[in-house]
Amino acid sequence: MRQSGILLHITSLPSPEGIGTLGKEAREFADFLARAGMRVWQVLPISPTGYAESPYQCFSTYAGNPLLIDLRTLVRQGILRMDGGFQEDRHPEKADYAAVIAGKNRLLGLAFEQSYQKLESKVSKFRRQNALWIEDYALFMAIKQHFGGISWQDWPDEDIRMRKPEALAAYKNRLQADVNRQAFIQYLFFEQWKALKAYVNRKGIAIFGDLPIYVALDSADAWASPEIFQLDAKRRPTFIAGVPPDYFSADGQRWGNPLYNWAYLKKTGYRWWLDRLEAAGNVFDIIRVDHFIGFANYYAVPAQEDTARNGAWHPGPGKALFEAIKRALPQLRIIAEDLGVVSPKVRKLLDETGYPGMKVMTFAFSGDPFNEHLPKYHLPNSVVYTGTHDNNTLLGWWGNASHQEKNNTLLALSIRHDEDFTEAFIKATLASKSDTAIIPMQDILRLPQSARMNLPGTIGGNWLWRMKPGALSGKLAKRLRALNAEAGRI
DSSP: OEEEEOOOOOOSSOOSSSSSSSSSHHHHHHHHHHHHTTEEEEEOOOOBGGGOOTTSSOSSSOOOGGGGHHHHHHHHHHSOSSSSOOOOOTTTTBBBBHHHHHHHHHHHHHHOOOHHHHHHHHHHHHHHTTTOOOHHHHHHHHHHHTTTTGGGGGGGGGGHTTOOHHHHHHHHHHHHHHHHHHHHHHHHHHHHHHHHHHHHHHHHEEEEEEEESSSSSSSHHHOGGGGGGBTTTSSSSSSEEEEOOOOTTTTEEEEEEEEEOHHHHHHTTTTHHHHHHEEEEEEOOOOEESSSSHHHHHEEEEETTTSSSOOOEEEEHHHHHHHHHHHHTTTTOEEEEOOSSOOHHHHHHHHHHOOOOEEEGSHHHHHHHHTTTSSSOOOOEEESSSOOOTTHHHHHHHHHHHHHHHHHHHHHHTTOOOHHHHHHHOOOHSSSSSEEEEEEEHHHOOOGGGGGOOOOTTOOSSOOOOOOOTTOOHHHHHHHHEEEEEEETT
């Protein structure tokens, strides 16, 4: 089935709360997608962000990001009672993380004080249903707060860092109220998420979510399950994840995530991965598995290195992992993010899984006639993008393209010099043979480089962009619907 969608992370929605939420504006976006003939809404990871607010460095692979909870909904439900309104949204085009974190932490704490008792039975049921992860996560966050927010690897109490049973019992008792508060907040998040997803699905739209291959070192996952990672006896990483020098970075990318102990995971039948994917399948309709190449070969950087230059490739779990996934979870809809160093081994693994891979149109026009991103090489079993969250906006890319690259693009896509370039490029993307076409919202709105979501290999200034209120006009929806109809995607 030919279909199209828009990439817009939840944080990028407009709202009066300083950041996009799971509230009214999310439903309005779903309405817009339906009017525009779009059947897919792609979002980034929705877990609680840690380092530099990256959705790819989260405190848990299972938990939801409290910053996305819509406070107005809590007020309407009587869960939160507060004097006055919300702080003025001083930066409607950027997520104001500092203000949001301070404000939401305070108000979610207030909601806990006001409503935990009357919701305790529902929260307890939620905890039983999510026993796989919620208790470890809630305790982890409570202890983390107790120690001033520092990484669990730096906690001054070695016994709790090493999860000694007596220490676990002592901290559970000592921090019981904080543990309950963390569980309460997660209950609120998933109640709102379930309601939003049901609304979106009723509109005939699938939510396409992102699952990072790695978890953060400073996470409940690494603390609670150290045996599945390459950690030494003191639970310090020996090697960390990254990618070698490439188009994006001359030093490569030193991600800092702990690497998996694939030998141990194989012995367990990949149970941890099956649990993780099952949970993701309950949250999303479609799952994009980030950094698919790491399952064929993963890049290991010595933990003491400052850059990713001196890493080395090692064999990943390969076909065995995905055979286990298909046996246990045959209903999952998985997309493979096969960008980067796509070796013959990676290509073979993708073919064996049968998963759709990705094509990125702005990667296509360097002049290489065999570039697999060129439209003539697209196959139906793939997802085509103008660009991803890691790329420049379409207008930003065009402004930085070389003269030769521009000529290659215009020629390959039969775009006249006097045409609206953005419109023509999006039209060409929708015309691709790929079954699914995804356009970032920044490209739909024809935004410049300043609206870029992320610049890989950099810290600071990323994950901030928000859509202006009022951007979703009826005229825009009508235009997109016409383009979708012309491309046979309705």
